[in-house]
Amino acid sequence: MSKNTDKAIVTVVGKDTVGIIAKTCTYLAEHKINILDISQTIVQGYFNMMMIADFSDVDQGFDKVQEELAQVGKDLGVDIKCQKAEIFEMMHRI
């Protein structure tokens, strides 16, 4: 059972192109990060995706994942951020 503190939010923002979801998800799968939820919209050609991911079995440090995901984003020409989910839950849930 994963703890709340193991959840992270991955956001991808940028110009739409082929393979954004595929490459991001491949990376997550390689590092045993389970995706709990995905939502995605495209506004005026801009790709906007958010994933809720479970890091309870992740095989490397959180900072390393952040760094490498940012690099995956860079290669795709989009901005990928990974933050622990607590900050959003604290702010938007009583």
Place this chain on the structure above:
Amino acid sequence: MINVLEVNETNKMVEHENLDIRTITIGISLLDCMDSDLKKVNEKIYEKITTVAKNLVPVGQEIEREYGIPIVNKRISVTPIAIVGSSACKCPEDYVTIAHTLDRCAKELGVNFIGGYSAIVSKGMTKYDEMLIRSIPQALNETEFICSSVNVGSTKTGINMDAVRLMGQIVKETSEITADRDCIGAAKLVVLCNAPDDNPFMAGAFHGVSESDAVINVGISGPGVVKTALENVHGESFEVMCETIKKTAFKITRVGQLVAKKASEMLDIPFGIIDLSLAPTPAIGDSVADILCEMGLEYAGAPGTTAALALLNDQVKKGGIMASSSVGGLSGAFIPVSEDQGMIDAANAGMLTIEKLEAMTCVCSVGLDMIVIPGDTSAETISGIIADEAALGMINQKTTACRLIPAVGKKVGDTLEFGGLLGHAPIMPVNTAKCDEFVSRAGRIPAPIHSFKN
């Protein structure tokens, strides 16, 4: 579950509206560092601070990274040094050695400031308190990271006018001795009334004797977030405006609560309080004055400003108080002039005066903050301004403070440049009518009638 709109809202606050945690401050008690041997006192202080706060900066950075929220300052506050050095210090220069030790700790740990080079003299001054106060100009001149504060009054004790008179001279001396660096010393010296024991914000932070051995206090920020939220309800009723501020303050404070909780867990130091403050910076869009303008004022300082600020301050507290398990410190909107671009603009336009700022300090935290005055202002006049501000605090049972910077060799129309978060400010005119005879009276102003609650 969290949705994409909520995630975007949070990230927009950080990326475009300057949402940040202004400071994580570790309060450290130095009472166990007291000794009759000055060398030993210094050794014990260095040992204790560098041990307790060893991981403050790395932990702060880790939290920033994991949650994607900037933490602008990592700071330390300590027991008022006048007490800590009382057995060992025989002259003001002895106290300065402790200032050097604190400065060394700050450099070693990479923190932004250490507060607590302080004396609490609200009713009377011991000779040790006086020695510390007299050492302040030299201490601030010879150190880089030390902040100093002196509490000269409280609702319970009245105002120690001997200390007020002395502080007028000390503010002036501190400014003069650091004149070659835009009088920076005076920007790190604050004179308080009703100073709280758990304030995480500089320059008034110290770790009061009522506190435990070590504690984490967090100061939040976010004037830009409140301003943007108000832009969305432009022209709406007061009710709508107040609701908007409350909701926004709640959200901002929750982030502070999370950061405080995490820092407390990671450093294994108990959580103390969240200081619910709207703290501006000189950055564009990070201004409390801009919020007042968004409410419908042409400039901060226009008629209506005090009412607008009272409303803002109250709603921030109402929204924030439920978001945190423990609120303390100063908690309210800050109105420093040099650290707020909107205030600087208003002062430059001649729309904001010291007298108006004084009125504003009645309804918000903290006081006449980061105000640059002409260099030829007399020590007595500075004492008079300090006494006025202390009286506001004493009568209204709130914290008030004075951080005035006499700009040596400069006059109205010139500016001082401090750099960084301390910003820059135009020199504001001071009423030149004399108060010398009043402030030269010895003794203290007795406690007000409403302090007798027992």
